Amino acid sequence: MKPLQLTSSTHAFAYGVYGKAAGFGALMLAGAVSVKAAAALVFLPVIGAAFLLAGLVGLYAIRVSSKSPNPDSGLRLERVALWVLMIVNLFLSVSLLIAYGLGSGLFAQVYVLGVAASCAGRIRQIRHDRARLRAALDQGRPADDATLAEPPNDNN
Numbered sequence: 001m002k003p004l005q006l007t008s009s010t011h012a013f014a015y016g017v018y019g020k021a022a023g024f025g026a027l028m029l030a031g032a033v034s035v036k037a038a039a040a041l042v043f044l045p046v047i048g049a050a051f052l053l054a055g056l057v058g059l060y061a062i063r064v065s066s067k068s069p070n071p072d073s074g075l076r077l078e079r080v081a082l083w084v085l086m087i088v089n090l091f092l093s094v095s096l097l098i099a100y101g102l103g104s105g106l107f108a109q110v111y112v113l114g115v116a117a118s119c120a121g122r123i124r125q126i127r128h129d130r131a132r133l134r135a136a137l138d139q140g141r142p143a144d145d146a147t148l149a150e151p152p153n154d155n156n
Contacts, residue, residue, distance in 0.1 A: 014058070014122075017058070017115065017118070018054070018062070019055065020055070021052075021085055022052055022055025022058075024051050025049065025050065025051030025053070026052055028048030029045055029049065029052060035095070037092075037095040037096045037098065038096075040095070040098075041091075041095050047088060051085075053081075055085075057084075058077075058078055058082070058085070061074045061075070061077035061080075061081055062074065064077065065078065070133075070137070071133070075130055076130075079126045082123050083123065085116075085119050086115075089112040089115045090112075090116045093109050096109045
C-alpha cells in the first residue's frame, strides 16, 4: 500500500521563518532591537519571548515531524508555534498602524501581515494533513514527507 504523503514543513522557507523569529526574539530580549510602536502598547520582552518561543518550538517541531514515523506530535507543535507567530505578527501590524498610520510604516505592516497570512495558510495545511494522517493510520498506511522541492513519484 502506498504511504500517505504529507506536505513537508522541512523546506528552506520554514527554517528561515522560524530561524528569523527565534533570532529576532533573542535580539529583542537582549535589547539590541526595539519596536517602538509595539513598546507603546506592551512590555517588549513579552513580544521578544513570544518570537523566541515560536521560533524555537517551530524549529524543533519540523525536526520531530521529519524524523518520526508518526509526525502528528510534530505537526501539533508546529501548529502551536504558528499560532503564536501569527498572533505576534498581527499585534505588530496593528501597533504599527496605530503608531504610524498607513504612511511610513506601510512596508513593515505589509511584511508582518504577509508572515501572519503565511502562518494561517500553514495552520490550515496542518489541519488538512492531520485529518489525512488519522485516516491513513486507521487504514494501516504509514506517513511519508512529500518535500516541496521534489514532486511525489506516482509511478509506484
